[in-house]
Amino acid sequence: MVIEDARAEVRRIAEAAKRASGALAQTSSEERNAALAAMAAALRAHVPAIVAANGRDVEAARAAGTKESLIDRLMLDDARVEAMASALEDLVALPDPLGTVQDERTLYNGIELNRVSVPLGVVAVVYEARPNVTADAAGICLKSGNAAVLRGGSMAARSNAAVASVLHDAAVASGMPEGCIGLVASTDRAAADELMQLHGVIDVLIPRGGAGLIRHCVECSKVPVIETGTGNCHVYVHATADLERARAIVVNAKCRRYGVCNAAETLLVDEAVAEAFLPLALADLRERGVVLHADERAADVAAAHGIETVPATEEDWAAEYLAPEIAVKCVKGVDEAVDHVNRFGTKHSEAIVADPDVPAGSAAIEAFIARVDAAAVYANASTAFTDGGQFGLGAEIGISTQKLHARGPFALEALTSYKYVLRGDGQVRA
Template sequence: MSDSEDFLKIANAGRSAAAGLAPLPRAAKDTALYAVADALVERAAEIVEANARDVEAARQGGTPETMIDRLRLDVPRIESIARAVREVAELPDPVGEVVRGSTLPNGLELRQLRVPLGVVGIIYEGRPNVTVDAAALCLKSGNAVLLRGSSSAYESNTVLVRVMQEALAGTEVPAEAVQLVPGTTRDSVKHLMRARGLVDVLIPRGGASLINSVVEESTVPVIETGVGNCHVYVDAHADLELALEILVNAKVQRPSVCNSAETFLVHAAVADEFVPMALARLAREGVTVHGDERVAAYSGEGSGGAPGAGVSVVAATKEDFRQEYLSLDIAAAVVGSLEEAVEHIRRYGSGHTDAIVTRSQKAARRFVSLVDSAAVAVNASTRFTDGGEFGFGAEIGISTQKLHARGPMGLPELTSTKWVYTGEGHMRTSTGTVIATGSGDMG
């Protein structure tokens, strides 16, 4: 069979599985999730063995040790993956929730119900635990899933999916509700992207280049996730000590994640005081500052005995302001006003999370109103934009687009809705509703 026939086969199997899965009640889905969790633990040795082949291949290929650590599975890690599946089972079922409802003036009973999306495609570069996480979230929300993970984890993912499918085979959930897209080449991604009508939504999880290529080429609707160029704006009315703590937390606490800060902007009125403080402190924290000219002016010899003196600042290019560093680097600029900060964020930001530090209610209100991002933080670190922190219990990613879902995506964001209206012979005429008379009641 060709690659493309292989893909069509699994996509069609996914559609059938989705149709079987959608009407299942919560209990059936939870039972299946517990069976998956148990199977992962029971068959951990098998998974570790397959994973060892991926690890060996990566090592042969010269992959750095930090990346290999992300790839590696051992028994404790598999137990933790299984625990996460059980936690998903314990979350409320979004399917069937009545989102809105009313009895219309003509007596029709109208309800808007949450329903699964159908078949969800996930394209990811991450660790093999994403394979299980994503599958669990899709199952719980009544969706079939087609998984296209990193080719470097193909052996691990193959076994993980086989273990999940074999666990599902003993439950009411169709085994084909979880499938791995066959193949490790870019073609297998292409098939997913062109599977309009077979796949209901694609969620790419990874770097900006993966996401951009999916958006560009996909005819399946896409939910963009995860690129975060987050800003901390230190307002003229900021408590500067508080601002410094928030800035350092947003940058340093976990630099590799999308909700960490990549740029800070300082109002000119407090720049003389704040910038030297920030340069000195960030230098101590090991952070390289990529500053505009006004920031750079506070470093070096010119600034004499100020706290930032002697701390080197890399001259920032426009590209630096666009960058998602994911490292101990941060861009910095001085702005003339709150509006200029907003303009900077509009131009260079990724629409993820932007924070203001201020004591002024008016400034906070204005910043919240003008900044057009998935999340706006006031006197808080950008690091709180997270499904877990928001109380969702689980997260499939953080959407940085405006349609369907924006910000952290939990289980409800993996659903659509369906309108249901019930009458007793309701018909529409040019003058209003007429009710047909028939011969009998519901039996």
């Protein structure tokens, strides 16, 4: 009975979103921007209630023994709610992604052809422990004229309910259609599975979370899925690298925030600079409490300088730790680094640190950029920049690691499709 109730709830919310999507597609940019501004104001007006609901989620998560890195993803305070509101206002400032003429031409028969951007329709987002996704997804969907069906994880259930209720009520009060933002309250797996079956009602499903969630959606969904992949990101320090620059990049990529998908999870170091670089970088990481899963060569260098490591296993090379842990491996140049990244990486974000002003460094950078298969490839910068806001795209639903339709930060343009509009004066085809 509980499972049937969950499925019925999903169908009701999805069908309401389908009805809303038609009206949303007809709204003007000014109307949608006014709704976003109202949603931002409503978040600010309800900070105490949102933070209180989140506090109950955090308390329950801690009581269940949840890792602190995941608690960090879950937690909302005044500053984080303000950041959510500011992100909605940032969307207001962005250009309208709808109604853009992407191509125009006059055909041989005199028909005027335009290709025009339009909403996808109903976007379902299935996510886990980050309640800020509720606001980001709702905002980006509304800005792009899409209805949103949101299904968060059980850990953030109270937080998501508080945020979604505030956002929906503010949007409707400002003139958006009822059902434009729907939250599936049930955290039963049957609810997510039902969403995946609603082909023809849901236009696209976007999973945002761990590898297990994403794999389940890809394997089981009848609705088209856009993967926002896990982030086993690498930083490769080339033989020509400026070691002080490399130290700063490694620490930032790993330690800025542990529980995010653009954090570095593996450090690859050219054997030519292992003796010079590893004692510096590994000491930096250990000072910050990072556990070092080192291969034999890296472990030997670390031991010679009194730095504690643990032996790396094959599983470590594929691990997305989302925690103060990192795998460390020495490689014999850019070819081995690229091979390792392409074997174990998740096609998210990869970085090389090398000197672009010397031939060997420049060649290594260009080889790395050309051959690494990832949504974002960096030369001499931290992987932490893979983010819609940092790319100037505004809020994002996630980082797409697939190649069809969208890749990288999944922002406004990625939530549109297009239609061909043809204007004639009586032409008929022979």
